[in-house]
Amino acid sequence: MHSIPIVAVDATALAQFCVDAKASAPLFAAWVVQTQFKATPHTFCLLPSQDALHPIAAVLVGVAVNKHAVVDDVYCLSHLPFGLPEGCYHLATKGEKGEAGLPATGLEITPALATLSIGLGSYKFSRYKRLSRAPAVIALGLTPECLQAQRVVDAAALTRDLVNTPTEDMGPAHLADVAQRIAADCGGQYQEWVGEALLTANFPAVHAVGRASHRPPRVFEITWGNPAHPRIAIVGKGVCFDTGGLNMKGADGMRNMKKDMGGSAHALALAQLIMQAKLPVRIQMLVAAVENAVSGDAYRPGEIVSSRKGLKIEIGNTDAEGRVILADVLAFAAENEPELILDFATLTGAARVALGPELPAVFSNNDAWAARFEAAAKAERDPIWRMPLWQPYQAMIDSSIGDVVNSGGAHAGAITAALFLQRFVPENQAWMHVDVFSWNMKNRAGRPEGGEAQSLRAAFSMIAAQYPAA
Numbered sequence: 001m002h003s004i005p006i007v008a009v010d011a012t013a014l015a016q017f018c019v020d021a022k023a024s025a026p027l028f029a030a031w032v033v034q035t036q037f038k039a040t041p042h043t044f045c046l047l048p049s050q051d052a053l054h055p056i057a058a059v060l061v062g063v064a065v066n067k068h069a070v071v072d073d074v075y076c077l078s079h080l081p082f083g084l085p086e087g088c089y090h091l092a093t094k095g096e097k098g099e100a101g102l103p104a105t106g107l108e109i110t111p112a113l114a115t116l117s118i119g120l121g122s123y124k125f126s127r128y129k130r131l132s133r134a135p136a137v138i139a140l141g142l143t144p145e146c147l148q149a150q151r152v153v154d155a156a157a158l159t160r161d162l163v164n165t166p167t168e169d170m171g172p173a174h175l176a177d178v179a180q181r182i183a184a185d186c187g188g189q190y191q192e193w194v195g196e197a198l199l200t201a202n203f204p205a206v207h208a209v210g211r212a213s214h215r216p217p218r219v220f221e222i223t224w225g226n227p228a229h230p231r232i233a234i235v236g237k238g239v240c241f242d243t244g245g246l247n248m249k250g251a252d253g254m255r256n257m258k259k260d261m262g263g264s265a266h267a268l269a270l271a272q273l274i275m276q277a278k279l280p281v282r283i284q285m286l287v288a289a290v291e292n293a294v295s296g297d298a299y300r301p302g303e304i305v306s307s308r309k310g311l312k313i314e315i316g317n318t319d320a321e322g323r324v325i326l327a328d329v330l331a332f333a334a335e336n337e338p339e340l341i342l343d344f345a346t347l348t349g350a351a352r353v354a355l356g357p358e359l360p361a362v363f364s365n366n367d368a369w370a371a372r373f374e375a376a377a378k379a380e381r382d383p384i385w386r387m388p389l390w391q392p393y394q395a396m397i398d399s400s401i402g403d404v405v406n407s408g409g410a411h412a413g414a415i416t417a418a419l420f421l422q423r424f425v426p427e428n429q430a431w432m433h434v435d436v437f438s439w440n441m442k443n444r445a446g447r448p449e450g451g452e453a454q455s456l457r458a459a460f461s462m463i464a465a466q467y468p469a470a
Helices: 011-024 026-035 094-099 111-121 144-164 172-186 204-210 257-277 322-334 349-355 367-380 391-397 413-422 456-466
Strands: 004-009 044-048 056-062 088-091 137-139 189-194 218-224 231-242 282-292 340-345 361-364 431-435
Touching: 004 011, 011 026, 011 056, 026 044, 026 056, 111 144, 144 172, 144 257, 144 456, 172 189, 172 218, 172 231, 172 257, 172 282, 204 218, 204 282, 204 322, 218 257, 218 322, 231 257, 231 322, 257 282, 257 340, 257 456, 282 322, 322 340, 322 413, 349 361, 349 413, 361 367, 361 413, 367 431, 367 456, 391 413, 413 431
Parallel strands: 004 056, 004 088, 088 137, 231 282, 231 340, 340 431
Antiparallel strands: 044 056, 189 218, 218 282, 361 431
Protein backbone atom coordinates (compact mmCIF):
# COMPACT_ATOMS: atom_id res chain seq x y z
CA MET A 1 0.00 0.00 0.00
CA HIS A 2 1.31 3.43 -0.94
CA SER A 3 2.30 5.48 2.11
CA ILE A 4 3.21 9.16 2.18
CA PRO A 5 6.15 10.26 4.34
CA ILE A 6 5.70 12.99 6.96
CA VAL A 7 8.76 15.16 7.64
CA ALA A 8 8.87 17.26 10.82
CA VAL A 9 10.60 20.65 10.57
CA ASP A 10 11.00 23.82 12.52
CA ALA A 11 12.15 27.06 10.87
CA THR A 12 15.83 26.06 11.02
CA ALA A 13 15.24 22.56 9.68
CA LEU A 14 12.96 23.94 6.96
CA ALA A 15 15.68 26.34 5.79
CA GLN A 16 18.12 23.45 5.53
CA PHE A 17 15.50 21.33 3.78
CA CYS A 18 15.05 24.01 1.11
CA VAL A 19 18.80 24.36 0.61
CA ASP A 20 19.17 20.61 0.15
CA ALA A 21 16.03 20.37 -1.99
CA LYS A 22 17.36 22.84 -4.55
CA ALA A 23 19.82 20.18 -5.62
CA SER A 24 17.84 16.95 -5.10
CA ALA A 25 14.22 18.04 -5.55
CA PRO A 26 13.90 21.63 -6.82
CA LEU A 27 10.13 21.32 -7.14
CA PHE A 28 9.86 20.90 -3.37
CA ALA A 29 12.00 23.94 -2.64
CA ALA A 30 10.02 26.06 -5.07
CA TRP A 31 6.73 24.83 -3.64
CA VAL A 32 7.69 25.75 -0.07
CA VAL A 33 8.53 29.27 -1.23
CA GLN A 34 5.38 29.54 -3.35
CA THR A 35 3.04 28.43 -0.54
CA GLN A 36 4.86 30.59 2.02
CA PHE A 37 5.12 27.68 4.43
CA LYS A 38 7.03 28.83 7.52
CA ALA A 39 7.03 25.64 9.63
CA THR A 40 4.82 27.30 12.23
CA PRO A 41 3.85 24.72 14.87
CA HIS A 42 0.61 22.85 14.12
CA THR A 43 0.69 23.65 10.39
CA PHE A 44 1.61 21.44 7.45
CA CYS A 45 2.47 21.68 3.76
CA LEU A 46 1.60 19.05 1.15
CA LEU A 47 4.48 18.60 -1.30
CA PRO A 48 3.25 17.80 -4.81
CA SER A 49 4.24 14.76 -6.81
CA GLN A 50 4.53 14.42 -10.57
CA ASP A 51 2.90 10.99 -10.29
CA ALA A 52 -0.79 11.37 -11.18
CA LEU A 53 -1.70 8.24 -9.21
CA HIS A 54 -0.04 9.57 -6.07
CA PRO A 55 -0.28 13.37 -6.23
CA ILE A 56 1.16 13.97 -2.74
CA ALA A 57 4.87 13.21 -2.51
CA ALA A 58 5.34 14.09 1.17
CA VAL A 59 4.06 16.23 4.01
CA LEU A 60 6.09 18.84 5.85
CA VAL A 61 4.74 19.46 9.34
CA GLY A 62 5.79 22.40 11.46
CA VAL A 63 6.82 21.66 15.02
CA ALA A 64 8.39 23.45 17.96
CA VAL A 65 11.51 22.28 19.76
CA ASN A 66 12.52 22.87 23.37
CA LYS A 67 15.81 24.32 24.60
CA HIS A 68 17.42 20.93 24.04
CA ALA A 69 16.31 20.95 20.36
CA VAL A 70 13.88 18.09 21.11
CA VAL A 71 10.26 17.91 20.01
CA ASP A 72 8.17 17.40 23.18
CA ASP A 73 4.85 19.05 22.33
CA VAL A 74 2.10 16.51 23.08
CA TYR A 75 -0.07 18.01 20.35
CA CYS A 76 2.65 18.44 17.70
CA LEU A 77 0.93 16.03 15.28
CA SER A 78 -2.62 16.13 16.60
CA HIS A 79 -3.87 18.32 13.74
CA LEU A 80 -2.89 15.76 11.10
CA PRO A 81 -5.49 12.95 11.42
CA PHE A 82 -8.39 15.18 10.38
CA GLY A 83 -6.29 17.79 8.58
CA LEU A 84 -4.54 15.62 6.03
CA PRO A 85 -6.45 14.16 3.07
CA GLU A 86 -7.64 10.64 3.73
CA GLY A 87 -4.93 8.14 2.94
CA CYS A 88 -1.95 6.32 4.43
CA TYR A 89 1.02 8.14 5.93
CA HIS A 90 4.08 7.39 8.05
CA LEU A 91 6.77 9.33 9.89
CA ALA A 92 9.79 9.48 7.61
CA THR A 93 13.16 8.25 8.78
CA LYS A 94 16.47 9.83 7.85
CA GLY A 95 17.47 7.09 5.45
CA GLU A 96 14.03 6.72 3.95
CA LYS A 97 13.86 10.40 3.07
CA GLY A 98 16.87 10.10 0.82
CA GLU A 99 15.47 7.04 -0.91
CA ALA A 100 12.19 8.85 -1.57
CA GLY A 101 13.99 11.71 -3.24
CA LEU A 102 13.49 13.98 -0.26
CA PRO A 103 16.42 15.77 1.36
CA ALA A 104 17.61 13.89 4.43
CA THR A 105 16.66 16.84 6.60
CA GLY A 106 14.08 16.82 9.36
CA LEU A 107 13.51 16.50 13.08
CA GLU A 108 13.05 13.25 14.94
CA ILE A 109 9.86 12.68 16.90
CA THR A 110 9.94 9.69 19.19
CA PRO A 111 7.46 7.01 18.11
CA ALA A 112 5.82 7.05 21.55
CA LEU A 113 5.20 10.81 21.41
CA ALA A 114 3.90 10.46 17.86
CA THR A 115 1.52 7.70 18.98
CA LEU A 116 0.19 9.87 21.78
CA SER A 117 -0.12 13.01 19.66
CA ILE A 118 -1.79 11.33 16.71
CA GLY A 119 -4.02 9.22 18.94
CA LEU A 120 -5.34 12.24 20.84
CA GLY A 121 -5.93 14.01 17.53
CA SER A 122 -7.81 11.05 16.04
CA TYR A 123 -10.56 11.15 18.66
CA LYS A 124 -14.12 12.10 17.73
CA PHE A 125 -17.23 11.35 19.76
CA SER A 126 -19.41 9.55 17.24
CA ARG A 127 -21.96 7.60 19.30
CA TYR A 128 -24.88 9.65 18.00
CA LYS A 129 -23.54 11.50 14.94
CA ARG A 130 -21.82 9.87 12.00
CA LEU A 131 -18.39 11.25 11.17
CA SER A 132 -18.14 13.16 7.89
CA ARG A 133 -14.81 11.47 7.21
CA ALA A 134 -12.37 8.99 8.66
CA PRO A 135 -9.07 10.18 10.08
CA ALA A 136 -5.97 9.76 7.94
CA VAL A 137 -4.15 6.53 8.69
CA ILE A 138 -0.70 7.26 10.07
CA ALA A 139 1.44 4.17 10.64
CA LEU A 140 3.31 4.10 13.94
CA GLY A 141 5.70 1.81 15.76
CA LEU A 142 4.99 -1.34 17.74
CA THR A 143 7.64 -0.88 20.42
CA PRO A 144 6.67 -1.37 24.09
CA GLU A 145 6.78 2.41 24.48
CA CYS A 146 4.35 2.83 21.58
CA LEU A 147 2.02 0.19 22.95
CA GLN A 148 1.97 1.93 26.33
CA ALA A 149 1.33 5.27 24.62
CA GLN A 150 -1.62 3.67 22.83
CA ARG A 151 -3.00 2.48 26.18
CA VAL A 152 -2.82 6.08 27.39
CA VAL A 153 -4.66 7.20 24.24
CA ASP A 154 -7.32 4.55 24.87
CA ALA A 155 -7.69 5.64 28.50
CA ALA A 156 -8.12 9.26 27.43
CA ALA A 157 -10.72 8.18 24.88
CA LEU A 158 -12.55 6.21 27.59
CA THR A 159 -12.63 9.30 29.80
CA ARG A 160 -13.85 11.49 26.96
CA ASP A 161 -16.53 9.01 25.89
CA LEU A 162 -17.92 8.62 29.40
CA VAL A 163 -18.08 12.37 29.98
CA ASN A 164 -19.56 13.10 26.53
CA THR A 165 -22.34 10.52 26.82
CA PRO A 166 -25.67 12.06 27.89
CA THR A 167 -27.04 10.97 31.25
CA GLU A 168 -29.90 8.97 29.74
CA ASP A 169 -27.21 6.56 28.52
CA MET A 170 -24.68 7.17 31.32
CA GLY A 171 -26.55 6.94 34.59
CA PRO A 172 -25.24 5.21 37.71
CA ALA A 173 -26.04 1.72 36.38
CA HIS A 174 -24.38 2.44 33.00
CA LEU A 175 -21.28 3.68 34.79
CA ALA A 176 -21.23 0.53 36.89
CA ASP A 177 -21.51 -1.57 33.72
CA VAL A 178 -18.37 0.10 32.37
CA ALA A 179 -16.55 -0.68 35.61
CA GLN A 180 -17.62 -4.32 35.44
CA ARG A 181 -16.33 -4.59 31.87
CA ILE A 182 -12.98 -3.04 32.79
CA ALA A 183 -12.64 -5.36 35.77
CA ALA A 184 -13.44 -8.40 33.63
CA ASP A 185 -11.04 -7.34 30.86
CA CYS A 186 -8.17 -6.65 33.25
CA GLY A 187 -8.61 -9.45 35.76
CA GLY A 188 -10.01 -7.32 38.58
CA GLN A 189 -12.71 -8.15 41.11
CA TYR A 190 -15.93 -6.14 41.07
CA GLN A 191 -18.37 -5.38 43.88
CA GLU A 192 -21.26 -2.93 44.25
CA TRP A 193 -23.82 -1.71 46.76
CA VAL A 194 -27.07 -0.35 45.31
CA GLY A 195 -30.05 1.57 46.68
CA GLU A 196 -31.13 0.58 50.19
CA ALA A 197 -28.10 -1.73 50.44
CA LEU A 198 -26.03 1.44 50.83
CA LEU A 199 -27.56 1.94 54.26
CA THR A 200 -26.83 -1.62 55.32
CA ALA A 201 -23.24 -1.27 54.06
CA ASN A 202 -22.81 2.07 55.88
CA PHE A 203 -22.76 4.53 52.99
CA PRO A 204 -25.49 6.83 54.36
CA ALA A 205 -24.25 10.06 52.77
CA VAL A 206 -24.21 8.53 49.28
CA HIS A 207 -27.74 7.26 49.82
CA ALA A 208 -28.98 10.63 51.07
CA VAL A 209 -27.77 12.49 47.98
CA GLY A 210 -28.93 9.90 45.44
CA ARG A 211 -32.22 8.69 46.90
CA ALA A 212 -34.39 11.25 45.05
CA SER A 213 -33.61 9.82 41.62
CA HIS A 214 -35.66 7.09 39.96
CA ARG A 215 -32.29 5.46 39.24
CA PRO A 216 -30.88 4.22 42.55
CA PRO A 217 -27.52 5.42 43.84
CA ARG A 218 -24.66 3.00 44.16
CA VAL A 219 -21.06 2.57 45.27
CA PHE A 220 -18.95 0.25 43.17
CA GLU A 221 -15.46 -1.06 43.62
CA ILE A 222 -12.73 -2.68 41.54
CA THR A 223 -9.90 -4.42 43.39
CA TRP A 224 -6.87 -5.81 41.61
CA GLY A 225 -3.32 -6.90 42.28
CA ASN A 226 -1.28 -8.91 44.72
CA PRO A 227 -2.39 -8.22 48.31
CA ALA A 228 1.29 -8.26 49.30
CA HIS A 229 2.02 -5.25 47.09
CA PRO A 230 1.64 -1.63 48.21
CA ARG A 231 -2.00 -0.55 48.30
CA ILE A 232 -3.27 2.46 46.33
CA ALA A 233 -6.84 3.75 46.52
CA ILE A 234 -8.36 5.65 43.59
CA VAL A 235 -11.65 7.43 44.24
CA GLY A 236 -13.99 9.11 41.76
CA LYS A 237 -17.00 11.38 42.05
CA GLY A 238 -19.77 9.91 39.90
CA VAL A 239 -22.60 12.46 39.88
CA CYS A 240 -24.14 11.38 36.60
CA PHE A 241 -26.32 14.47 36.49
CA ASP A 242 -26.47 17.40 38.86
CA THR A 243 -29.62 19.50 38.95
CA GLY A 244 -28.32 21.17 42.08
CA GLY A 245 -31.06 19.43 44.05
CA LEU A 246 -33.50 21.69 45.87
CA ASN A 247 -30.91 24.47 45.59
CA MET A 248 -31.49 24.09 41.87
CA LYS A 249 -29.03 25.36 39.28
CA GLY A 250 -30.07 27.83 36.61
CA ALA A 251 -30.35 26.76 32.98
CA ASP A 252 -26.79 27.74 32.06
CA GLY A 253 -25.32 26.03 35.10
CA MET A 254 -27.23 22.83 34.44
CA ARG A 255 -26.56 22.58 30.70
CA ASN A 256 -23.39 20.48 30.85
CA MET A 257 -23.99 18.66 34.12
CA LYS A 258 -23.77 15.31 32.36
CA LYS A 259 -20.04 15.89 32.90
CA ASP A 260 -20.32 15.93 36.69
CA MET A 261 -19.23 12.28 36.71
CA GLY A 262 -15.87 13.28 35.18
CA GLY A 263 -14.02 12.30 38.34
CA SER A 264 -15.31 8.75 38.07
CA ALA A 265 -14.26 8.61 34.42
CA HIS A 266 -10.73 9.57 35.44
CA ALA A 267 -10.69 6.99 38.24
CA LEU A 268 -11.82 4.22 35.90
CA ALA A 269 -9.30 5.18 33.22
CA LEU A 270 -6.43 5.34 35.72
CA ALA A 271 -7.34 1.96 37.17
CA GLN A 272 -7.44 0.50 33.67
CA LEU A 273 -3.99 1.89 32.88
CA ILE A 274 -2.49 0.48 36.09
CA MET A 275 -3.98 -2.95 35.50
CA GLN A 276 -2.93 -3.07 31.85
CA ALA A 277 0.63 -2.08 32.78
CA LYS A 278 0.65 -4.71 35.55
CA LEU A 279 2.23 -2.33 38.03
CA PRO A 280 3.22 -4.00 41.33
CA VAL A 281 0.45 -2.41 43.39
CA ARG A 282 -2.79 -3.51 45.00
CA ILE A 283 -5.46 -1.08 43.83
CA GLN A 284 -8.89 -0.30 45.19
CA MET A 285 -10.92 1.84 42.80
CA LEU A 286 -14.09 3.30 44.32
CA VAL A 287 -16.87 5.36 42.75
CA ALA A 288 -19.98 6.80 44.34
CA ALA A 289 -22.49 7.05 41.47
CA VAL A 290 -25.68 9.10 41.91
CA GLU A 291 -28.02 11.56 40.26
CA ASN A 292 -28.63 14.70 42.27
CA ALA A 293 -32.32 14.91 41.44
CA VAL A 294 -35.43 16.66 42.73
CA SER A 295 -38.41 14.74 44.08
CA GLY A 296 -40.39 14.39 47.28
CA ASP A 297 -37.54 12.30 48.70
CA ALA A 298 -34.78 14.82 47.92
CA TYR A 299 -32.43 15.76 50.72
CA ARG A 300 -32.96 19.32 51.91
CA PRO A 301 -30.94 22.37 52.94
CA GLY A 302 -30.55 22.43 56.69
CA GLU A 303 -30.70 18.67 57.16
CA ILE A 304 -28.12 16.65 59.05
CA VAL A 305 -26.74 13.72 57.05
CA SER A 306 -24.85 10.87 58.67
CA SER A 307 -21.57 9.63 57.18
CA ARG A 308 -19.56 6.44 57.25
CA LYS A 309 -16.94 8.04 59.48
CA GLY A 310 -19.60 9.03 61.98
CA LEU A 311 -19.32 12.76 61.36
CA LYS A 312 -22.64 14.58 61.03
CA ILE A 313 -22.84 16.72 57.89
CA GLU A 314 -25.04 19.81 57.91
CA ILE A 315 -26.38 20.48 54.41
CA GLY A 316 -25.85 24.14 53.72
CA ASN A 317 -26.47 23.73 50.00
CA THR A 318 -27.77 20.67 48.14
CA ASP A 319 -25.68 21.74 45.12
CA ALA A 320 -22.53 20.90 47.06
CA GLU A 321 -23.37 17.22 46.80
CA GLY A 322 -20.11 15.87 45.38
CA ARG A 323 -18.17 16.32 48.59
CA VAL A 324 -20.98 14.64 50.54
CA ILE A 325 -20.84 11.41 48.53
CA LEU A 326 -17.03 11.47 48.48
CA ALA A 327 -17.02 11.65 52.27
CA ASP A 328 -18.28 8.06 52.52
CA VAL A 329 -15.98 6.53 49.91
CA LEU A 330 -12.89 8.36 51.19
CA ALA A 331 -13.59 7.03 54.68
CA PHE A 332 -14.07 3.54 53.22
CA ALA A 333 -10.79 3.76 51.27
CA ALA A 334 -8.91 4.88 54.38
CA GLU A 335 -10.03 1.80 56.33
CA ASN A 336 -7.51 -0.31 54.39
CA GLU A 337 -4.64 2.12 55.17
CA PRO A 338 -3.33 2.50 51.61
CA GLU A 339 -0.04 4.23 50.85
CA LEU A 340 -2.02 6.84 48.92
CA ILE A 341 -5.63 7.85 48.38
CA LEU A 342 -6.04 9.78 45.13
CA ASP A 343 -9.45 11.22 44.36
CA PHE A 344 -10.73 12.92 41.21
CA ALA A 345 -13.80 15.14 41.21
CA THR A 346 -15.47 17.86 39.19
CA LEU A 347 -15.98 19.49 42.55
CA THR A 348 -16.08 23.28 42.41
CA GLY A 349 -16.64 26.18 40.07
CA ALA A 350 -14.30 28.07 42.37
CA ALA A 351 -11.34 26.05 41.08
CA ARG A 352 -12.21 27.16 37.55
CA VAL A 353 -12.48 30.77 38.63
CA ALA A 354 -9.03 30.51 40.22
CA LEU A 355 -7.25 28.44 37.55
CA GLY A 356 -9.46 28.33 34.47
CA PRO A 357 -10.74 25.28 32.62
CA GLU A 358 -7.39 23.74 31.64
CA LEU A 359 -5.53 23.57 34.95
CA PRO A 360 -6.70 21.05 37.56
CA ALA A 361 -6.34 22.15 41.16
CA VAL A 362 -4.49 19.67 43.37
CA PHE A 363 -4.65 19.55 47.15
CA SER A 364 -2.55 17.20 49.27
CA ASN A 365 -1.71 16.59 52.89
CA ASN A 366 1.59 14.95 51.87
CA ASP A 367 4.40 17.02 50.36
CA ALA A 368 6.31 14.03 49.01
CA TRP A 369 3.37 12.74 46.97
CA ALA A 370 2.50 16.23 45.83
CA ALA A 371 6.07 16.75 44.59
CA ARG A 372 5.91 13.45 42.69
CA PHE A 373 2.66 14.51 41.05
CA GLU A 374 4.08 17.90 40.08
CA ALA A 375 7.22 16.30 38.61
CA ALA A 376 5.15 13.81 36.61
CA ALA A 377 2.86 16.56 35.34
CA LYS A 378 5.85 18.56 34.10
CA ALA A 379 7.46 15.55 32.44
CA GLU A 380 4.20 14.48 30.75
CA ARG A 381 3.19 18.03 29.75
CA ASP A 382 -0.08 17.34 31.59
CA PRO A 383 -0.39 20.39 33.83
CA ILE A 384 -1.69 20.62 37.39
CA TRP A 385 -1.42 23.34 40.02
CA ARG A 386 -1.08 22.64 43.72
CA MET A 387 -3.25 24.76 46.01
CA PRO A 388 -3.12 25.06 49.80
CA LEU A 389 -5.10 23.22 52.42
CA TRP A 390 -5.24 26.46 54.37
CA GLN A 391 -6.19 25.28 57.84
CA PRO A 392 -7.49 28.62 59.20
CA TYR A 393 -10.35 28.25 56.70
CA GLN A 394 -11.58 25.21 58.61
CA ALA A 395 -13.66 27.70 60.56
CA MET A 396 -15.67 28.38 57.39
CA ILE A 397 -17.06 24.83 57.38
CA ASP A 398 -17.71 24.45 61.10
CA SER A 399 -21.36 23.66 61.83
CA SER A 400 -23.33 24.91 64.81
CA ILE A 401 -25.57 21.82 64.85
CA GLY A 402 -23.32 19.14 63.32
CA ASP A 403 -19.66 18.35 62.83
CA VAL A 404 -19.17 20.01 59.44
CA VAL A 405 -21.23 21.95 56.89
CA ASN A 406 -20.99 21.16 53.20
CA SER A 407 -20.84 24.77 51.99
CA GLY A 408 -18.17 27.19 53.05
CA GLY A 409 -19.59 30.53 51.94
CA ALA A 410 -18.61 32.93 49.19
CA HIS A 411 -14.81 32.79 49.50
CA ALA A 412 -12.11 30.17 48.86
CA GLY A 413 -14.63 27.63 47.56
CA ALA A 414 -12.10 25.16 46.15
CA ILE A 415 -10.08 25.25 49.39
CA THR A 416 -13.04 24.82 51.72
CA ALA A 417 -14.30 21.92 49.59
CA ALA A 418 -10.90 20.23 49.91
CA LEU A 419 -10.85 20.93 53.65
CA PHE A 420 -14.27 19.27 53.92
CA LEU A 421 -12.89 16.14 52.23
CA GLN A 422 -9.81 16.21 54.46
CA ARG A 423 -12.03 15.75 57.53
CA PHE A 424 -12.90 12.27 56.25
CA VAL A 425 -9.26 11.22 55.77
CA PRO A 426 -7.17 10.18 58.81
CA GLU A 427 -4.46 12.65 59.71
CA ASN A 428 -1.60 10.25 58.95
CA GLN A 429 -3.12 9.00 55.67
CA ALA A 430 -1.40 10.29 52.49
CA TRP A 431 -4.11 11.81 50.28
CA MET A 432 -4.40 13.92 47.15
CA HIS A 433 -7.52 15.53 45.75
CA VAL A 434 -7.76 16.65 42.12
CA ASP A 435 -10.46 19.20 41.34
CA VAL A 436 -10.73 18.64 37.60
CA PHE A 437 -12.95 20.33 34.98
CA SER A 438 -13.03 17.32 32.61
CA TRP A 439 -14.08 19.50 29.68
CA ASN A 440 -12.65 21.43 26.74
CA MET A 441 -14.44 24.71 26.13
CA LYS A 442 -13.43 24.93 22.46
CA ASN A 443 -12.09 22.82 19.63
CA ARG A 444 -8.32 22.52 19.28
CA ALA A 445 -6.18 19.86 17.67
CA GLY A 446 -5.97 16.93 20.06
CA ARG A 447 -8.38 18.65 22.45
CA PRO A 448 -11.86 18.60 20.90
CA GLU A 449 -14.71 20.47 22.52
CA GLY A 450 -16.34 18.28 25.15
CA GLY A 451 -15.14 15.71 27.64
CA GLU A 452 -11.44 15.63 28.44
CA ALA A 453 -8.92 13.66 30.47
CA GLN A 454 -6.93 16.12 32.55
CA SER A 455 -4.03 15.03 34.81
CA LEU A 456 -4.60 11.39 33.83
CA ARG A 457 -1.20 10.99 32.16
CA ALA A 458 0.49 12.69 35.09
CA ALA A 459 -1.26 10.50 37.65
CA PHE A 460 -0.34 7.27 35.88
CA SER A 461 3.25 8.43 35.35
CA MET A 462 3.55 9.31 39.05
CA ILE A 463 2.34 5.88 40.16
CA ALA A 464 4.41 4.04 37.54
CA ALA A 465 7.53 5.90 38.61
CA GLN A 466 6.93 5.11 42.28
CA TYR A 467 6.06 1.45 41.61
CA PRO A 468 7.79 0.48 38.35
CA ALA A 469 6.79 -2.69 36.58
CA ALA A 470 9.31 -5.52 36.67
